[in-house]
Amino acid sequence: MTTILITGGARSGKSKRAxxxxxxxxxxxxYIATAEALDGEMEERIARHRARRGSDWIEREVPLDLVPALLATDGGGARLVDCLTLWLSNLMHAERDWEHEVNALAGALPRLKSPAVLVTNEVGLGIVPDNALARSFRDAAGIMNQIIADVADEVEFVVAGLPMKLK
Structure with missing residues (x-):
């Protein structure tokens, strides 16, 4: 089993690399999608991603229950989770215990038979957000990324479409 974590900023090329x-x-x-098409802009983003990928992917829409989805699809082809940051946002919005969920994911990843490629956003490189909710999300994302990077076999940071191997 292989776990690959790919991180980077917005529009950095993370998804294409993954x-x-x-x-x-x-x-x-x-393809395990954590995004939900809740507005026209997100519908357009999802359509662009689907068009780029092509039709040969098995698709699963999983806004919350990521570990069960990974277990249910284990034993076949590699899984691409895009993205952990949206999953975290969904968990926080649903008032679920995100720390428990992230730790459950970290515990499940080493036990998987099929490879998993996980996309996440690096949200801690900018200015400190001006409100408590944004700071809480930024901090949670940083903690999540550290936990998943620790169990990942490989970690890449993508900048301007170029991957840099971190682990």
């Missing part, structure tokens, strides 16, 4: 890494494994790739 798609390439996922396709490099044998078998039909599985």
């Amino acid at each position: 798609e390439t890494r996922t396709r490099a494994f044998p078998g039909q790739p599985v």
Whole structure:
């Protein structure tokens, strides 16, 4: 089993890099989407991602229950989770215990048979947010990224479409 974490800023090329890494494994790739199309802009983003990927992916829409989705799709092709940051946002919005969920994910990843490529955003490189909710989310994302990076076999940071191997 291989776990790859790909991080970077907004529009850095993370998803495209993750798609390439996922396709490099044998078998039909599985795309686990954590985004929900709650408005027109998000519908457009999702459509662009689908068009770029093509139709050969198995798709699962999983805004909250990520660990069960990874377990249910284990044993086949590599899974691409795009993205952990939206998953975290969904968990916080649903008032679920995000720390418990992140730790459950970290515990499950090393036990998976099929590779998992996980995309996340690096949100801690900018200015300190001006409100408590944004600061709480930024801090939670940083903690989540550290926990998942610790159990990942590989970690890449993507800047301007260029990957840098961190681990």
